[in-house]
Amino acid sequence: MGISLVYTIITVSSIGVTAAIILYFAARKFYVYEDPRIDEIEEALPAANCGGCGYAGCRAFADAIVKDNSIEGKNCPVGGNDTMSKAASIMGLEAVNQTPRIAVIRCNGACEHRPNTRNYEGASTCAIEAMHFGGSTDCQYGCLGLADCVASCDFNALHMDSETGLPVVSDENCVGCGACVKACPKDLIELRKQMPKYRKIFVACRNEDKGAAAKKACAVACIGCGKCEKECKYDAIVIKNNLAFIDSDKCKLCRKCVSVCPTNAIIEENFPPRKIKAEEPEKAGIEA
């Protein structure tokens, strides 16, 4: 019994030693040089593998930075400027500050504003519903409410509001990776410049129909009247295809457009309540 144990140990260890020698030479022969900076940058990245940078994952992003030897046009939205400056210092490059972005839902067509006019019974995803028809309300541009965006979010930054049937962005969690932007078949989610205290002003509508048709389909639709465009002192608002758009890079958050909008299509979020004016008492404090 004792002797067979000895044989076993000798056999197994000799196999091990032979294999180790073969592997050693194989590793020498097939050695591929890899820039150590790739590992370093990958270490600095948040390892979310969300694809928000436009690459297949954090490793691919690190690889791309080292290969191009530049961080120009590359941004990790999750890690933000901290991560990017770390990556830049590893590469010995100058860090470029990027403005963080945050997602907004450009539809405010809750059930009360935009009643259902037909039923949808197919597979429960927005992508398929959009393929079948324009949606179960009269607005072909609006949110379908089947939460493809919520499913696409890796950061727990979106949830559906059961009352309105619309998705809500949790500002603290949103990193601006853009996964939801790609997931939305109606192109309703936009990445906007993140303002102090997560303040947001945006047109919560994508309806490009003429005013009357838009208003008929949804009570809070943008009718393209142009009042906000006239009111804005900073040229931040443009009307195109019967639809207003506020450029977040130009907007100074003055909130004047919000009060002139006749359909309440412009939304302000995370602002302190307004001082109530005598002539416009009910315009204050519109929440998404």
Added chain:
Amino acid sequence: MLKTFKKGGVHPSHNKLTAQKPIEQLPLPKTATFINTQHIGAPSKILVKRGDEIKVGQLIAESGGFVSANIHSSVSGKVAKIDSVIDSGGYRKDAVLINVEGDVWEESIDRSSTLITETSLDKTEIIKKINKAGIVGMGGATFPTHVKLSPPPGMKADLVIINGVECEPYLTSDHRLMLEKGEELMVGITLLIKALGTERAIIGIENNKPDAIEHLKALSKKYKNIEVCPLKVKYPQGSEKHLIKAITGREVPSGGLPIAVGTVVNNVATAISVYEAVMKNKPLIERVVTVTGKHLAQPSNFYVRLGTPVSTLIEAAGGLPENTAKVISGGPMMGRSMVNLGVPVTKGMSGILVFDDAEGHRKPVKSCIRCGRCIVACPMGLEPHLLMTLSEKQMWEKAEEEKIMNCIECGSCSFTCPSNRPLLDYIRLGKSTFGAIIRNRK
């Protein structure tokens, strides 16, 4: 032994309620709407403006490219407006709305019913006339006919197949046309033969229409290059690829067109429109629409002017019954439910089907039990359950390897699934997503 295709297929109950109802002419509508995308391909360019006086048969929108088609007015009157209207899918499309006044036709159109069988026109002139008349495949796919008749260089057709299969349950518009316009159909087929320079044509008809088979067999004695081929009933035999396989045994290669095996398939209604366009100068402005449903008072086959609102047709068939759950454009297998009844009849609308609560709803979705029925049913030899999963997991490349693009969207898999899984929904999603990926690569 009757011919059919071998692989897959299903047998939905026929429900041809209107098979013995002669085609009725429907009166003119008050307003007619012409959407500028009634065909596959580029949208047509609208030529008229508000206030223009229009005659029946006048060109109102011209073809926007090679794969596109002209659109003619089917009514006379004044253009009320050029506006966007909601189409049957709920999306807004540009359209011409015409207020109907009288019934004044273009002088060039021959409205008599005399049959003209001889023509001195040659191949290119025939195709030119078909192109001008805005004829598209009227079975539902609405592919412009002149494109089908102009094979790419190096390819030649040796056989014209006429699709009289009408494998969709409920629909009977082609069946009635074969019975009532058999003579015109025969002349139309000879024109198609001439346009393609082939030797012969075969009309494929499923044997649930024995009267049509007999009628056309009798007529075809006068035309020695036209044959009638009765087929065993099986869905989706009306699909081009399966009809070719059933009649000739030829198999269209994956990703290829029927012309790759030397055939061109045209629908019965298309062939009749070709006759009218070439011999009578009449553009595509009218078609037969089956309005049917088990709960409709008078299911009928109507000969209507394009642009007539669907609601008018349903009114004429006895009005919308109570408990209506769905109104479908097309047949129950491939048709799509409509979002409102104000939408106009378009070139490809072969039927309007009214379903009540009991018939019109989807059943609750359960888990896949791996029974393999969808694989047995798939006429393209695909694995629908796998394609659905891949599509659900967004594995588009893998889905393409599994030949998702070969799916003809016949719906046999969803029809046969005992767990009521939305197989076709996901496969369509995969197809459209992968189609977009391919377009982006270019």
